[in-house]
Amino acid sequence: MLTNPVLLSIIMMLVLCVLRCNVMLSILISAMFAGIYGGIMPDGEAFSFIASTMHTLSVFIEGMKGNLETALSYILLGVIAAAISRTNLTAILINKISKFITKNKFYxxxxIAIISCFSQNLVPVHIAFIPILIPPLLAIMNKMKIDRRAVACALTFGLQTPYISLPVGFGLLFFNLLQKEMANNGLTVAISDIASVMWMAAIPMVVGLILAIIVFRKPRDYQVIEEGMARNLDDLKMGIKEWGALAGIVVAFIIQICFGSLPLGALLGIITMIIFGGIKYKEMDKTFDQGIHIMGFIAFVMLVAAGYGEILRTTGGIPELVNAVASVAGGKLGGAFLMLVIGLLITIGIGTSFGTIPIITAIYYPLAIELGFGTEAIILLIGIAAAVGDAGSPASDSTLGPTSGLNFDGQHNHIYDTCIPTFVFFNIPLILFGAIFAMFLG
Incomplete structure (x- = not known):
């Protein structure tokens, strides 16, 4: 097993990521290594380094096609997020809400967690809302002596929980990706089948949030920030751009619910914004450029991850690895824990759950079958194994986003105040509950 091309390739990818090599480059290098070391060649041809390299690249590019819809969805959602960020809509909504949430630490x-949840489904702006929401509230947090580590956990909870448990917004992207990659590996399921199981993943996230609030309930002092750092939101009013952006959000939400297509919903939402003034015609290019900047990199990571998954399947090394892991797993429970821990390592390295799915599905589906898990348990294991590690990863949007807002005044450390707390309070419950739920589902 120690010479298995799949195992060596994944170890190489993790090492490169730990050494802070670019994620996309790490995946590309590891994929090329797996293909060449695994001897991928066109049928009937003798091995040669040049031919294997060219064929590996060809297989990789072909595999990238599996995530084209997901990548397009991400880009279009990025444009919507950029359009919203260029208006005062989010600031106005936050200003209305914030007046009711500043009386009690717990509330x-x-x-904050609930507002963060809305950014993943109701108003799909992803992390773009954080620089608008958090800096104006820092002075209030300081007066209430709220430990920002609890707020970091609340933000990460909202960024992760909706997409792993609800088939709406980014959750629909996540569920579609799960469905496609499982189909690529021989398991055909409907989105409703995934939704009927993945809601269970929200339970350990809620438990983790409650524990974080309890642990970080003690007052924590911060230096008083300058008043000029907080925006005056009371003077903001709804204008043409705000109403146009709101119309686009409503259209995008309704279309994806009615037709189950996030790209179509996002596209019609953008067109609606342009028609009703949410996106000024003269600012269209700038808005698209900003949207691509927000989501483009993640979209391309998912494309290369799909190609990597195809390479791993083509090497033929998965069956050997599956048999070896199954023999040391110690049964279904041990296998479930092992799968989730490996998923944790991969996701922390890559920094995106979406990019992890194509890689682990290629290995986990045959492994789960070998261990005797049923369809529902397989869906849950793959879904949680991909999601675990998104919280706590230094390279993940789920941690970078909260830090960008909470460290606005330079008093919040990315590793110690965001990554470590979110790792402890979300990844550990996900692994424990995930293994237990998988055994329960059989």
């Missing part, structure tokens, strides 16, 4: 933190 404040829970409200």
């Amino acid at each position: 404040f933190i829970v409200a």
Whole structure:
């Protein structure tokens, strides 16, 4: 097993990521290594380094096609997020809400978590809302002596929980990706089948959030920030751009619910914004450029991850690895824990759950079958194994986003105040509950 091309390739990818090599480059290098070391060649031809390299690249590019819809969805959602960020819509909504959440620490933190959840489904702006929401609230947090580590956990909770448990917005992207990659590996399921299981993943996330609030409930002092750092939101009013952006959000939400297509919903939402003034015609190019900047890199990571998954399947090394892992797993429970821990390592390295799915599905589906898991348990294991590690990863949007807002005044450390707390309070419950739920589902 120690010479298995799949195992060596994944170890190489993790090492490169730990050494802070670019994620996309790490995946590309590891994929090329797996193909060449695994001897991928056109049928009937003798091995040669040049021919294997060219064929590996060809297989990789062909595999990238599996995530084209997901990548397009990400780009279009990025444009919507950029369009919203260029208006005062989010600031106005936040200003209305913030007046009701500043009376109690617990209510404040829970409200932040709920608002963060909306950014993944109701108003799909992803992390773009954080620089608008958090800096104006830092002075209030300081007066209430709220430990920002609790707020970091609340933000990460909202960024992760909706997409792993609800088939709406980014969750629909996640579920579609799960469905496609499982189909690529021989398991055909409907989105409703995934939704009927993945809601369970929200339970350990809620438990983790409650524990974080309890642990970080003690007052924590911060230096008083300058008043000029907080925006005056009371003077903001709804204008043409705000109403146009809101119309686009409503259209995008309704279309994806009715037709189950996020790209179509996002496209019609953008067109609606242009028609009703949410996106000024003269600013269209700048808005698209900003949207691509927000989501483009993640979209391309998912494309190369799909190509990597195809390479791993083509090497033929998965069956050997599956048999070896199954023999040391110690049964279904041990296998479930092992799968989730490996998923944790891969996702922390890559920094995106979406990019992890194509890689682990290629290995986990045959492994789960070998261990005797049923369809529902397989869906849950793959879904949680991909999601675990998104919280706590230094390279993940789910941690970078909260830090960008909470460190606005330079008093919040990315590793110690965001990554470590979110790792402890979300990844550990996900692994424990995930293994237990998988055994329950059989």
